[in-house]
Amino acid sequence: MKSSVDRKPLTLAGAINEAFSVMLKEDERVLLLGEDIGQNGGVFRVTEGLLEAFGEDRVIDTPLSEAGFVGAAIGMAANGLKPVVEIQFLGFIYPAYEQLMTHAVRLRSRTMGHFTVPIVIRAPYGAGVRAPEIHCDSTESIFTHMPGLKVVCPSSPYDAKGLMISAIEDPDPVLFLEPMRQYRSNAEDVPEGIYTVEIGKGKKILEGEDVTIITWGAMVSVSMKAAEALVQKNVSCEVIDLRTLSPIDENLIASSVQKTGRTVIVQESHPQSSVANDIISIINETSFLYQKAPAAKVSGFDMPVPYFGYEDFYLPTPERVVKAVMDVVNF
Template sequence: MNTLTKTKMLTMVGAITDGMRVMLAEHDDVLLMGEDIGTNGGVFRATDGLQAEFGEDRVMDTPLSEAGFIGAAIGLAVNGFRPVTEIQFMGFIYPAYEQIMTHASRLRSRTLGHYTCPIVIRAPYGAGVRAPEIHSDSTEAIFTHMPGIKVVCPSSAYDAKGLMIAAIEDPDPVLFLEPMRCYRSSREEVPEEKYTVEIGKGKVVNDGEDVTIIAWGAMVKVAEDAAREAAEQGISCEVLDLRTLYPLDKDLISSSVQKTGRTVVVHEAHATGGVGNDVLAIINDTSFLYQKAPVERVTGFDTPVPYFGFEDFYLPDHKRVLEAVKKVAEY
């Protein structure tokens, strides 16, 4: 980061707000839409103050109909606007799935490139905040399986603002996943000015030589905690934050796992059909002969996310990740 750049200390949710504010101020075609996002500022206050600043024509409360306002946003997108929509919790996105799958993701292909659909769909997701049933789903793989839509997931405030701006500027639909556990868990310096984080590019958050740990969202912190404990036991772990789940950063994944030869993939989504399986496929396709041990996965279980009294048993923690690290290191 340029040391001359003015920065401010922001939480992740504050950085997301700041990214939307930057784009609302710069582009008249950017609109915000969602349930209770105006006066109330959204269920997590991610749009707090934006309606007062930019007006009801730019920051719009919608009826309680995900299919309805996502459909309306798609219509706006193909007519020159850049709508940013808020799904209150990812578990509420399913009524809008038909609109996303049938229309948003296919418009570029359907019209042979004559139309694009620059819509951003914000969705808080993940367990660990003691939310009720359906509020804690981590079903990102449903959307990474869908050609025509990008899926991003920041784990830090800096990345959240940069990815938000990049998502709004992208000509195609972007599902912007926001790990609720990270919303206010920490603060970091974020530039006041406009900047972007490239969609499709992950990053190394911890250099290492012995084992690669691959994670995203709230699981990045879990992976880092496991890496610190592993280092105390003489195992050097490289931690990757994918940041984008579709398209995956194949170059980053392959270069790291070729260096270490041992890999652990961590995600809180269900094991079956999870994005981790696509990561394994990349490793198999690009780096199979470099592997010194079978890849280990540390994931949620193949059950609905349980009620909050039991979610700590469902979620991967640093102890489970550390066990997997030691297993591949000792293979």
């Protein structure tokens, strides 16, 4: 028998699939729900093979009704089960917004702690895969504004598996955002068996001295390419992958920006009312007197994500990140 320290290379999609497999084996209360997740294995085949392994009572194909099956899953969670619900794309979650905001995040306080809602809502999100309208939204800040809902966004296979297991074990609702561009962009060694990555803790993925780049999801790889290019300009970047957007790792943000004195935040979402704005507030509250330049952000634009080839003009690029970094360095 293999131990939990044995490793095998997995993509982000494969790591999430393995997280489901080990948790379905470990805990009979865990079940999966969503449109086409059973026979078809989901739009991105993240649940492929699980119906055959665990049966239709544990891997459930639902009707085309996000409000309906999210509401049903909230009831399941309140009654002792641990449902993991797939929304095919984040842009399809809006019909279920009422179920999340009115019921899932309030039930613990409404019942004075007598009930919790251990539900995971997982959704592919983000542009860059040439999908149609509404399939490419990056509207995570809508959900970070829901007290009682944790919002998680891994960028790597290792983090994806560990965070998914943590999300399933969490007693409260978790929105698990999966960057579509990262599903099969690379593979890395991932431990077999059960391990966890703590929700609410970010990760420093590159040490640096001159500028802190704060990012998450698919923008991590964009930021790393920018940091590599900036070495040629004698600029040393520290890159932070937040991993969790709510609760956000304020201590990691503060310690890094106090060291470098300069910050660039890279996000795919719209700039207005965004997570980047929340990060700037954290910097002002914890580290204002350490700053050598105003914090900058590189974002999408305040418009719907455009169709197909025009995505490239909408999305942050390494070149845009390099420019923002040089602006704060030369402030």
